[in-house]
């Protein structure tokens with residue numbers, strides 16, 4: 037039967053779900069609290085620059101193709117993807133670069149420059165990640181894991197694949213050199229995990245990169261958001277902005293719709309929440325309807341780190357700076373820094389950074405002759421107790437000074453646009469519990485069946501998509517959650 041469906045939030049998970057359900061023939065309306073769609077992929081327009089707020093690395097572009105195909109359209113008519121080469125340029129603490137891409141010989145030659153003995157180990161590592169990828173991504177990422185028996189069925193395979201090991205430990209079995217171990221184990225950070233705690237299933241991200249490449253969307257990730265909104269509207273769906281939902285209405289254990297902050301009530305047969313899952317249970321559903329997701333359970337769950345991100349534009353170009361499109365700048369400390377962020381919840385003075393320079397590939401992101409950047413530093417979530425209203429300007433100054441001293445000469449006198457976000461932004465603007473940037477931490481005991489399910493166990497006709505649900509954060513993860521929700525809700 038054709039259903040009236042409300043989607044809360046217009047992150048990638050919400051947009052993909054809306055389009056998929058429209059393709060199945062349902063009526064769908066998205067309610068988004070902010071003035072623009074995209075969630076973490078919000079675009080900041082500052083002085084002629086376009087800054088993508090969040091995701092920049094597109095690793096499985098075919099997942100967007102699938103959404104368009106389901107709607108009877110062609111992705112190419114809406115979005116253009118271009119490959120990035122290298123995938124990443126990773127700098128050690130002396131500023132020495134290491135590049136990798138899908139050209140096997142090239143990557144081996146880069147490894148040889150660091151430690152020739154690791155060539156063989158890398159090849160072995162790569163061959164084992166195929167099995168992890170086949171199981172973890174191809175087979176399991178779009179399965180719902182609603183029953184404990186679903187978990188039991190895959191347990192033997194997970195043990196065989198050594199998923200009880202951390203990504204760092206797994207990589208270290210094959211690779212000797214300390215810096216190269218970092219280069220092939222940082223990937224869980226892209227989905228909110230500590231490489232020393234995240235299950236080695238996430239070692240498949242490197243395989244995924246090699247299989248489909250690392251891409252950039254021309255016009256920025258914001259262009260993908262706009263293209264999905266256009267698709268949804270072409271399909272007859274609606275996206276209501278500036279519409280914050282205050283409560284998910286429940287009668288006799290079933291949702292009947294939502295109430296907005298302005299008091300308006302909208303009835304629905306089904307509600308799909310793309311808002312942070314912890315926030316949704318704790319703040320949008322009355323306690324009396326929550327048997328499983330009690331405040332205590334939400335509080336005891338472990339959440340991923342937060343981020344400090346500075347978006348900045350310069351009036352000169354930095355094409356000769358030795359930077360690539362995607363740069364990772366590692367500091368001296370790796371395990372110690374991650375321990376501070378994830379376990380001690382302590383904001384350290386040192387940092388490791390991701391530096392995005394999209395204008396290398398796409399000058400349209402800045403006024404002519406200008407360069408656009410964003411720099412991101414992983415920081416603890418709000419359990420750190422850091423007073424960000426006082427700390428943010430100081431933290432910003434330390435990062436910008438570091439970049440000026442080491443990578444971008446005369447940076448500060450060339451700045452013409454700037455904006456930054458900190459953990460308070462994740463909590464207050466994006467409604468993320470504890471200001472976490474990636475929601476529920478991806479550790480083994482919070483994965484698959486152990487992760488918040490895509491169909492609510494407390495409220496009938498309520499579904500969840502997005503970073504905090506199964507399978508997890510990152511664009512491939514949240515797009516998979518949309519596919520799961522579509523399959524659970526079914527056809528007209």
Ligand SMILES: Cc1cc2nc3c(=O)[nH]c(=O)nc-3n(C[C@H](O)[C@H](O)[C@H](O)COP(=O)(O)OP(=O)(O)OC[C@H]3O[C@@H](n4cnc5c(N)ncnc54)[C@H](O)[C@@H]3O)c2cc1C
Pocket residue numbers: 044045046047048049050067068069070073074075076077089090091092093094095226227279280281282310311312343345412465466467473474501502503504508509510511512514
């Ligand atoms: C800085 C940064 C960089 C990243 N880089 C990458 C990358 O390069 N590649 C990658 O794959 N992933 C990356 N990620 C992760 C990825 O961006 C996220 O996992 C993904 O975008 C989350 O999507 P989501 O579907 O969970 O929704 P979100 O983006 O979290 O959106 C949720 C939406 O719900 C809305 N909302 C919340 N409460 C309400 C309410 N009460 N009423 C109405 N609306 C509400 C919010 O305003 C928001 O728009 C990055 C994340 C960050 C923060």
